[in-house]
Amino acid sequence: xxxxxGLLVVLAAGAAGAGWWLLAGLVxxxxxxxxxxxxxxxxxxxxxxxxxxxxxxxxxxxxxxxxGAYVFPGHREAAAAAFVVVVTGVGFAGLKIPAIxxxxxxxxxxxxxxxxxxxxxxxxxxxxxxxxxxxPDFAGVLFVAVLALPFLRPAGRGKAGLRVLLLGAVAxxxxxxxxxxxxxxxxxxxxxxxxxxxxxxxxxxxxxxLTVVAVVATVLPALAAGAEVRERTGPPGLAGVAVAAVAAxxxxxxxxxxxxxxxxxxxxxxxxxxxxxxxxxx
Numbered sequence: 094x095x096x097x098x099g100l101l102v103v104l105a106a107g108a109a110g111a112g113w114w115l116l117a118g119l120v121x122x123x124x125x126x127x128x129x130x131x132x133x134x135x136x137x138x139x140x141x142x143x144x145x146x147x148x149x150x151x152x153x154x155x156x157x158x159x160x161g162a163y164v165f166p167g168h169r170e171a172a173a174a175a176f177v178v179v180v181t182g183v184g185f186a187g188l189k190i191p192a193i194x195x196x197x198x199x200x201x202x203x204x205x206x207x208x209x210x211x212x213x214x215x216x217x218x219x220x221x222x223x224x225x226x227x228x229p230d231f232a233g234v235l236f237v238a239v240l241a242l243p244f245l246r247p248a249g250r251g252k253a254g255l256r257v258l259l260l261g262a263v264a265x266x267x268x269x270x271x272x273x274x275x276x277x278x279x280x281x282x283x284x285x286x287x288x289x290x291x292x293x294x295x296x297x298x299x300x301x302x303l304t305v306v307a308v309v310a311t312v313l314p315a316l317a318a319g320a321e322v323r324e325r326t327g328p329p330g331l332a333g334v335a336v337a338a339v340a341a342x343x344x345x346x347x348x349x350x351x352x353x354x355x356x357x358x359x360x361x362x363x364x365x366x367x368x369x370x371x372x373x374x375x
Contacts, residue, residue, distance in 0.1 A: 094195060094317065095152070096260050097202040097310030099244025101159040101287060102346050104271050107240055109281030109347075111233030116268050118237020119245075123261030125238060125361075126245035130253030132364035141363050145325040148356035149318040150337035152243050153181050154349045156311040156318075157341040162284045163307035173341035180312055181334050184319020198313055205306045206263055208299070209290070213270035216294040239354035246357065248317075284346060 107115040154177065161173035245260050247253035271280050274293050280286050291299050322330040340349060 094198060094202070094310070094314040095244040095246075095248070096264060097206070097306065098156045098159055098314050099241065100206075100264065100267055101163060101307060101310065102155060102284060103237075103240050103244060103350065104268055105281055105284060105286040106347050106350055107237040107268075107281075108272065108277045108286075110236045110240075111230055112277035112281075113272055114230045114233045115237050115272065115277070116265060118234045119241055119261065119264045119268055121234055121238035122241035122245050123257055123264070125242055126247065126261070127254055127257040129242075129246050129361050129364075130257065132361050134364065141360075142326045142329075144356060144360045144363060146322060146330045146333040148243070148353060148360055149322045149325075150177075150181070150330075150333035151340075151349060151353035151356055153177055153315045153318045153334075154337045154341045154344070155243075155346060155353055156315045157337070158284070158344075158346045158349060160307060160311040161341070162346075163288070164304055166285065170342045174338045176311070176315070177334065177338040177341050180315040181319035181322075181337065184316035185323045185331065185334065187320065187323065188316060189320065190313060190316060195313070198309055202306065202310055203263065205302065206267055208302075209287075210266045210270040212294045212296045212299070213274040213290060216274070216296075218274045218276070218293065239358065240350045241354075243353045243357045 104115070107118055111118055154173075157173040157176040157180075158169070160176045161169035161171075165172035241264065245257060245264065247256050271286070271290055274290055275286065279289065279293075283289060287303060288300065291297060291303060319334070322333060326333070
């Protein structure tokens with residue numbers, strides 16, 4: 094579920110920072126996400142609870158900004174803040190998403206993504222300035238990998254490698270289609286570049302579908318994140334939710350994505366440390 098909401102904003106931010114090397118960054122993020130499946134989940138130590146209390150609300154802030162921009166563009170800031178308070182609050186209160194709903198949503202988002210890719214590839218793109226690949230940008234690749242990692246990491250351990258492979262392939266296809274149709278410069282210009290993508294592909298009739306996808310792709314992972322904050326941190330996690338609401342109102346999406354990515358990297362480092370410590374004790 095995370096990937097759908099993440100792609101709404103990550104593709105534009107990644108293209109702005111890395112151009113066509115966005116694709117290499119997505120590959121690196123998928124590799125890191127696959128490795129993360131072998132790393133233990135954060136434990137109950139204070140530093141681990143703090144990492145969760147930062148990482149999950151930061152992800153929710155990214156979803157909230159995407160929701161506001163795509164669904165209520167005239168009132169983006171207020172809609173984003175309200176999204177955090179309402180959706181994450183409901184998740185924090187203990188609402189559980191049935192597994193059948195999760196599967197149905199994942200299927201819906203996969204179909205929507207494939208439709209988008211098919212439309213963009215089928216229509217010849219308009220020539221764009223600076224749209225071709227540039228010399229290797231290793232910093233840009235790393236930048237994109239950090240932005241995309243929170244949305245590619247597996248939600249569970251069962252068949253995690255296969256799921257990461259599928260998510261990585263979907264992200265690559267979406268990234269290539271967006272770059273092919275818009276070019277790196279135009280893709281990176283706007284937070285809502287996917288709307289420009291449909292317009293460029295003469296598919297404005299699909300704009301309502303994109304709005305529905307934006308709602309579904311942001312609400313459900315935010316609910317799950319709220320529930321995870323409650324389970325891992327307890328009532329103190331509400332402080333992270335409050336900060337997320339303020340950040341969603343005042344901050345642009347890029348620093349939010351950077352914080353979310355770095356927080357997940359920190360989580361992984363804590364997991365590696367815990368694994369080494371437990372191995373040494375054995």
